Amino acid sequence: MKANLPEAEPRQLEDWNQKRLYDRILASREGAPLYILHDGPPYPTGEIHLGTALNKILKDMVVRSKTMAGFRAPYIPGWDCHGLPIETQVEKELGRKGAVEPAEFRRLCRKFASRYVEAHIRDFQRLGVFGQWDAPYLTMDFDFEARIAGAFLEFQEKGYVYRGKKPVYWCLHDRTALAEAEVEYDEHVSPSIWVRYEVIQAPIDPQRRGRFYALIWTTTPWTLPASLALAFHPDFKYVAAEDAEGNVYLLAEDRLEPFMAETGVQLTRRAERIEGRKFEGARFHHPFLDREIAGVLADYVTLDQGTGIVHTAPGHGAEDFYTGQKYGLEAYAPIDDEGRFTEGLDDYRGKTVFEANPLILDLLRRRGALVASSKLSHSYPHCWRCHNPVIFRATEQWFVNMEHRDLRRKAIENADGVQWIPDWGRDRIESMIRTRPDWCLSRQRMWGTPIVVFYCDECGKRLEDFAALKHVLDWFRREGADAWFARSAEELLPAGTRCSCGAGRWRKENDILDVWFDSGSTHLVVLDYRDAYHRFPADIYLEGPDQFRGWFQSSLLVGVGLRERSPYRSVLTYGWALDADGRPMSKSLGNVILPSEICQKWGADLLRLWVASQDYHADLRMSDRMMTQLAEAYRKLRNTFRWALGNLGDFNPERDAVADADLWEFDRWMLSRTAELAERSRGWYDKFEFQRVFHAVQDFAVVDLSAFYFDILKDRMYTFAPASAGRRSAQTAVWRIAHALVRLVAPFLVFTAEEVWKYLPHRSGDPESVHMARFPAADEFGAPLDERLGANWNRLLVLRERVLRALEAARNEKLIAGSLEAKVRLGASDGWRELLEAYRASLPALLQVSQVEVAPMRPGDGDGSAAHDGLEIEVQRAEGAKCERCWNYSLAVGTFTEYPTVCERCFAALGEIVQAAGESGKSGR
């Protein structure tokens, strides 16, 4: 029974798979209450990393502990198959974008995802995770795509969905929207200009000879035609400063000096000083257009650069856009796909934005709005494909209105009813929902669920006949969402679907859904449409802290939006997997440790122990040192089991177990303590506090069993007659303890527990796998030991500790070596006397010495060396000779002619053995 987990575990997996153990575990819980952990779908790319393994192992431990607590707890793993990362991988394999038709491109994406799903399944199984691996859910399943598209239609039908504008990264060269991940930053030289906006109305009106201006700074002159507001920081102080001509400028107090230093413009500061927040609602003149500009407030205004006043173009910046939303400003972006101005002054209309930069500079100069200008080299986003600088451009997108039908308020209310573990999760999700903008659902991509919208070819109106629209879902169910790309609008819609204008030709929407909408909809399918385990809401969602913004939120919004309630009853979150120094693992840092490496070097049970040993609510660290430490802990636990199994070789619980009443009191005491451990562990499993179970079990195995109980039992196990009442009592206790302990560790040490279970003697009712068993129940350990008797043993434990210290002292003085060479004289005062007399017969075994003498305390002996608290301990050499058989010393050794080298206990034991051999006709030990 050597460990060698990396080799043994795969064999065990093979065996489990052949037996279809997962199915049989569920079958064994037929009729039991359901407990549903709904799996958050990972993204199928690359090899699983430590965080993914942590995720799956925790889920597995929850599912297993619930199963062992008596629930029917199926686990249906899933994958989030659509999305940009796969598209870019496939594009990389193809060599370029747009190399194949959309339908073919999607086929390749599907294939790519399938490939990695299969790799993941192997990886996850290797970790010992049990689940429905032969029927996982995939968001790219035809049925799934139909359900997701259907959910979008339902959102639309309920009136949540609207079309609005939002700025996205846009590449002028490729004429396409770019995702965050497709943008890379590079040095770029931009104009750096200071522009003045004349004040129409502001909270101050300084006396001046000239005019009154607000001063702004920008590196994108071309965004000025779309300038709709000036943003002030509510907490900054703003001042007025006068130039040589008597014009007065408004800017942040802390930016006055830097401005003069950078531009050489001389200004004289005036007395006025005013808080930024007062400028909300102020009004300004656009520098060259006939437009009034609003004063607004924004937290992102900084004092690092510029003037502390930010020109805001909601159509050309992410922050500007949110500010615009807040103040009801349009995401105005008067440029086309090539970046050419579609309206505005002749100076720049028809030019691209980069061509327009110098032209607008000229324009500003002519209008007298340019205060200063220079150049600035800074980090600027570029297209990762063509390496040209990109811009922010507002485009038409689909949104979910957070206020419609009180979605935001209801989501917060429902989140409040969820049990968040740890409970700060509630505050975190609530504050996020409270401040989040409308949900932008659309993506200008191909590999995803299409947004099912048709426009009339004639009048451009949207089709709103939902019965007809739902017809499309049938196509999806048959052919997958690929049908959207492979079939014409007329094929997809029922024959003769007409617009209210009378036309019958339609144009399909090109956008696809945000993948968060896919994953946010998983509960609609997995919790509902898999009839066998119908349970809505799920009992638990379990993911990392990044999912407060991700899956927890998207699932909640879909659940509340369509079902009026949260799809989960409780949410358990864990921390991040970090390296030994507490830094996140990354390729660039070169500190990545992969689960496959751990499995190969240490075994999956060790990786699971890594999870079980730490408080996962905070971040978890991984290091070689920790793995070494866990391996030591594992070996100790394993050897403890091994000793128990080795001593149960001739024990059949149904034939040899001793009745409760006949168990030795010492054994009953240890069983009581095991019962307590089991009881506490069940409570900890219930609260998902796995590390408490691990530490308590480890402590128990090391301290109570290995160093104490089992060590003491060796005498009984090795020297008593095999079938003697005393030895059978010990075996009964050891069997019950091992039987209980193996089930307590089964949720984390899945392979090792099964191995122990295999070698453990069983009763006829025991299941064949430890993973079908239930946690030890209170009544498995016999009647609990009387409290008074338990107290006696706790005192005897104190006695033992003190005797061990005295023995150590004797060892150092070379009086004895092994403890059996000792005789201990206990001088006891009244407090101890009664107890020691009562347990006198048990003392040599308990103290692991050959002889114990209990005597009154020596009067007047108070030197304090070994005597205190009414107990005096004196170590002497044991009397008599060493028994060859049991190694105890006894005066009786040599007195038995039949067995001259043996003590009186062994003489008796040998007699029993001979007698038993005679009765059964077989030999003894």
Place this chain on the structure above:
RNA sequence: GGGCCUGUAGCUCAGUUGGUUAGAGCGCACCCCUGAUAAGGGUGAGGUCGACUGUUCGACUCAGUCCAGGCCCA
């Protein structure tokens, strides 16, 4: 920069409603055993409880500030 979280011996984890010299296991040092032996047992040394400032008769435990690290945003 903002929201949330974490910070107890070298490592992992306990520390009950604030109350006597802060506990455990591992590791380490030294010793013993050789019938769990690529084992087993014993003894012992390790902590200004992230830092500082308050509240209190008394704070690892309460409050505030800061530092370090993490997640998500900007």
